[in-house]
Amino acid sequence: MLTVSNYHYIRENYKTNYPSVFGVTPCQFKEQLLLLKNQGDFISANDLTNNADIIINSKENFILITFDxxxxxxxxxxxxxxxSLNIPALFFANSINYDxxxxxxVHKIHxxxxxxxxxxxxxxxSKIDTTKINNINTFKAKEIYIYDDEKSAVLKYILNFRLTFSEQEKIIDSLFLAYYDESAVLNSLYFNELNIRELASxxxxxxxxxxxYPLGLLESKDIILELQNSKIYFEKLTNTTINTVAYPYGNKESCTNEVAEIAKKVGYKIGFTTDRGVNKGNENKLLLNRYDCNDLVGGKNYRI
Ligand SMILES: [Zn+2]
Structure with missing residues (x-):
């Protein structure tokens, strides 16, 4: 069987004026790896790609570490x-940051x-577009975003449900430009091309x-572009083959059967969702389950 533990931010300090970025500290990451080590054997993406059936159907627990x-x-x-612990991992990057x-x-919003x-x-x-924030059903927003205060729930609801992707991008882009230098953020936030090449090698x-984007909400032609462009871009940049994909957001709406079929068609061998669960053999290999690190041993939501 295969257990996948997924991470996003990893930094010493998460202090900001308004909390919007969450993740683990390097120390928490190391501690969790040591706990996971007692629960199975770590494997690499190449092991998984080459022996997927054997690994997933095995009685033994294999563990893959991923970062989005x-x-x-x-x-x-x-x-x-x-x-330092000799543990392999898999890092999923977006080609728009380079191309x-x-x-x-999503990071501009964070x-x-x-x-x-x-x-x-x-x-x-509201200064940019008043129409979008009128008549918001606050109750519905709070029902979806149960962990957020009312204003934050309404904000997330507007961004995610009231605006089209292009409307959202237009609004966020103009706000982002007022506060940040995009090229400085690019350099400090993401892998550089050397990092990408080294990881691929x-x-x-x-x-x-x-x-x-949440792929399942796009038209087929755009799903193809999103999956194919990034595969081809990273393959050219690194002179390697990119066999694995992690679908952004990874929920049911993002990871439809059509998305999995297209991923397979454009050449991916393995695809990851964010559905919690261990993979035991009946899963579509283009729609494998993946835990958020918080839900596994040592994580803040972990319950025995
Ligand atoms: Zn992501």
């Missing part, structure tokens, strides 16, 4: 800890929310698609 979003801190902190030198909208309150964020949106690189 191609963040520089994953290279700086995550990789050195992994190397178009753009910061992903960064903006770390310095602007939800209330001010809503006021800024040791079999540690996978695709997180081109632009970090």
């Amino acid at each position: 979003d191609g963040l520089k801190e994953q290279y700086d902190f995550g990789l050195s800890i992994l190397n 178009q030198k753009k910061v992903s909208t 960064l903006l929310r770390s310095i602007i309150s939800s209330d001010d964020f809503l006021k800024s949106i 040791i079999g540690f690189l996978g695709s997180h698609t081109h632009s970090h």
